[in-house]
Amino acid sequence: MSFSIFAIAASVALQEAPAVRSPYAVLDEAPESAWTTIPAGELVVMMVGGERVVIQLNTAFAPTHAANVERLARAGYWDGASVYRVVDNFVAQWGFREGEEYNSRPAPDGVVDNPPADFSRPGSAVTIMPHGSPDPFSQLAGYENGWPVALHADGSVSPVYCYGTVGVAREGDPDTGSGDTLFAAIGTPPRRLDRNFAVVGRVIDGIEHLSTLPRGSGAMSVYAEGQSPATIATVRMMDQLPEGEQEKFVMMTEGSASFAEYAYLQRHRLDYGRGTSGADICSVQVPIKKLED
Amino acid sequence: MSFSIFAIAASVALQEAPAVRSPYAVLDEAPESAWTTIPAGELVVMMVGGERVVIQLNTAFAPTHAANVERLARAGYWDGASVYRVVDNFVAQWGFREGEEYNSRPAPDGVVDNPPADFSRPGSAVTIMPHGSPDPFSQLAGYENGWPVALHADGSVSPVYCYGTVGVAREGDPDTGSGDTLFAAIGTPPRRLDRNFAVVGRVIDGIEHLSTLPRGSGAMSVYAEGQSPATIATVRMMDQLPEGEQEKFVMMTEGSASFAEYAYLQRHRLDYGRGTSGADICSVQVPIKKLED
Numbered sequence: 001m002s003f004s005i006f007a008i009a010a011s012v013a014l015q016e017a018p019a020v021r022s023p024y025a026v027l028d029e030a031p032e033s034a035w036t037t038i039p040a041g042e043l044v045v046m047m048v049g050g051e052r053v054v055i056q057l058n059t060a061f062a063p064t065h066a067a068n069v070e071r072l073a074r075a076g077y078w079d080g081a082s083v084y085r086v087v088d089n090f091v092a093q094w095g096f097r098e099g100e101e102y103n104s105r106p107a108p109d110g111v112v113d114n115p116p117a118d119f120s121r122p123g124s125a126v127t128i129m130p131h132g133s134p135d136p137f138s139q140l141a142g143y144e145n146g147w148p149v150a151l152h153a154d155g156s157v158s159p160v161y162c163y164g165t166v167g168v169a170r171e172g173d174p175d176t177g178s179g180d181t182l183f184a185a186i187g188t189p190p191r192r193l194d195r196n197f198a199v200v201g202r203v204i205d206g207i208e209h210l211s212t213l214p215r216g217s218g219a220m221s222v223y224a225e226g227q228s229p230a231t232i233a234t235v236r237m238m239d240q241l242p243e244g245e246q247e248k249f250v251m252m253t254e255g256s257a258s259f260a261e262y263a264y265l266q267r268h269r270l271d272y273g274r275g276t277s278g279a280d281i282c283s284v285q286v287p288i289k290k291l292e293d
Numbered sequence: 294m295s296f297s298i299f300a301i302a303a304s305v306a307l308q309e310a311p312a313v314r315s316p317y318a319v320l321d322e323a324p325e326s327a328w329t330t331i332p333a334g335e336l337v338v339m340m341v342g343g344e345r346v347v348i349q350l351n352t353a354f355a356p357t358h359a360a361n362v363e364r365l366a367r368a369g370y371w372d373g374a375s376v377y378r379v380v381d382n383f384v385a386q387w388g389f390r391e392g393e394e395y396n397s398r399p400a401p402d403g404v405v406d407n408p409p410a411d412f413s414r415p416g417s418a419v420t421i422m423p424h425g426s427p428d429p430f431s432q433l434a435g436y437e438n439g440w441p442v443a444l445h446a447d448g449s450v451s452p453v454y455c456y457g458t459v460g461v462a463r464e465g466d467p468d469t470g471s472g473d474t475l476f477a478a479i480g481t482p483p484r485r486l487d488r489n490f491a492v493v494g495r496v497i498d499g500i501e502h503l504s505t506l507p508r509g510s511g512a513m514s515v516y517a518e519g520q521s522p523a524t525i526a527t528v529r530m531m532d533q534l535p536e537g538e539q540e541k542f543v544m545m546t547e548g549s550a551s552f553a554e555y556a557y558l559q560r561h562r563l564d565y566g567r568g569t570s571g572a573d574i575c576s577v578q579v580p581i582k583k584l585e586d
Contacts, residue, residue: 088500088501088504089456089457089500089504117567119567132429133429133430134427134428134429135427135429135571136425136426136427136428136429136571136572136573137426137569137570137571137573138570138571150570152570162481163382163480163481164382172566173566174566174567187456187480187504188455188456188481188482188575188576189481190576191569191571191573191576192559192562192565192569192572192576193565194569194570195567195570196562196565196566196567196569197565207381207382208381208508211381211382211480211504211505212504212505212506212507212508213505214505215501215505266485269485269489272485272486272489272490273465273466273467273489274410274412274467274488274489276430276484276485276487276489277430277431277443277445277487277488278428278429278430278431278484279429279485280429280430280484282481283481283483283484283485
């Protein structure tokens with residue numbers, strides 16, 4: 001098993017083993033019962049510059065956008081598209097640029113042109129962040145089926161933008177954007193996008209293939225003439241791939257004792273030598289890992 | 294004039310001009326009186342892979358570490374070192390690796406081996422974040438001489454880790470680490486390092502030359518054998534460079550009306566079509582810009 005992006009940040013100190021248990025130790029020791037398999041039907045595989053980026057769709061929030069993305073992927077809509085805008089400390093954006101050859105490629109049947117803005121909904125089975133701190137953007141932060149969420153004063157719940165969150169690009173009107181142009185957050189969690197831009201998923205493996213792309217030097221960090229954007233060879237649902245190329249991912253159950261311990265250790269980080277004075281939702285996420293053969 | 298990292302994040306939507314004033318408009322219009330020149334003696338210039346990375350030293354917090362870094366830069370200590378550890382969504386770390394040829398290079402005169410841990414101090418001229426929200430890691434967040442800081446219940450103030458913050462690597466004991474090995478934050482603000490790892494500065498220009506580096510594939514994301522780390526050609530103080538190669542930077546004064554308006558607009562982001570429900574200190578920083586000839 002190898003750990004994905006949510007679990008790799010380790011101690012900055014290199015020379016000495018931590019004196020106190022690190023949060024990452026929990027990941028090695030958590031029993032199988034602490035993990036849930038992510039359904040293959042939620043997984044999108046994007047091949048960019050020869051590398052694989054795996055996105056988990058968020059079907060609970062913005063379900064119409066998520067269904068659109070699934071339809072577009074199954075139809076091969078993005079094959080030959082590119083990551084054409086990369087803003088340092090903000091987003092990498094992909095699709096077809098305005099005016100590009102394929103910009104007028106018809107969307108496959110069933111894709112809804114402009115799904116209604118759908119940014120929050122009544123909370124259901126929300127687990128409050130254990131040992132958490134106040135969230136600057138809501139009343140409380142927590143998790144719903146493995147996704148980081150914010151709970152608002154009106155009782156609604158919205159998904160949270162963190163590093164790796166995949167959002168739907170749109171025009172000025174919130175009721176625009178089908179999901180044919182997407183972006184992933186690659187810097188400081190852009191929480192200002194919460195409830196402004198639909199969250200359609202998150203990169204759970206291979207985010208570094210987006211975050212290391214050269215930054216665009218044109219207006220709004222779009223790639224300028226002469227800059228070669230990274231080509232997207234294919235985008236498919238995981239279950240469309242030949243069996244030998246399919247991968248399985250599991251996420252830690254937010255209600256498990258393992259996650260409570262992980263969150264406690266991540267909150268306090270006594271392995272750093274001094275206590276930490278708080279925790280934010282993007283830094284204490286449900287760990288996700290890829291199952292190796 | 295061109296804007297540096299703190300000002301480039303723009304609207305995700307591309308096709309339509311925002312209907313409401315964007316925070317970035319303030320930067321174009323702020324009067325000269327809203328800006329303060331950053332002293333050249335605070336600026337370190339690191340040449341990495343042919344690109345220029347400019348670091349502003351934080352001489353107020355961890356002054357001994359900052360003085361060490363200045364001495365090391367003036368003496369050319371890091372020439373030939375490398376960025377040998379890059380952790381996605383965490384840090385890029387540079388210096389000489391344990392066991393490297395130059396690891397035993399003597400530090401120049403005056404460098405203090407293990408400055409005492411010095412992570413916070415009594416607050417003095419702190420400006421509370423205008424229109425800010427609760428900070429998960431402290432009582433209140435704000436600014437001191439242009440630096441983002443956290444105010445704690447005991448009256449102390451500590452610098453905040455944001456994207457681009459430069460910290461001092463050390464061993465397990467907080468009282469170790471001279472500043473000869475440094476790291477810059479390149480992902481989610483690692484606030485868990487606040488008051489754990491000395492803040493010695495921040496990258497104010499060229500952070501993308503660190504954040505786009507290939508991630509290390511060895512243990513703890515150190516570059517594995519066969520991965521070529523980015524070579525550091527030189528590190529010098531800005532005022533050591535030939536006059537034609539020197540650059541000037543200004544930062545917006547946190548007490549200015551321009552900054553209050555910028556913070557207000559960044560807090561509300563009505564240009565996104567919907568209001569934002571909060572603001573965090575790392576997303577509302579004092580803008581910094583490079584003066585072009």
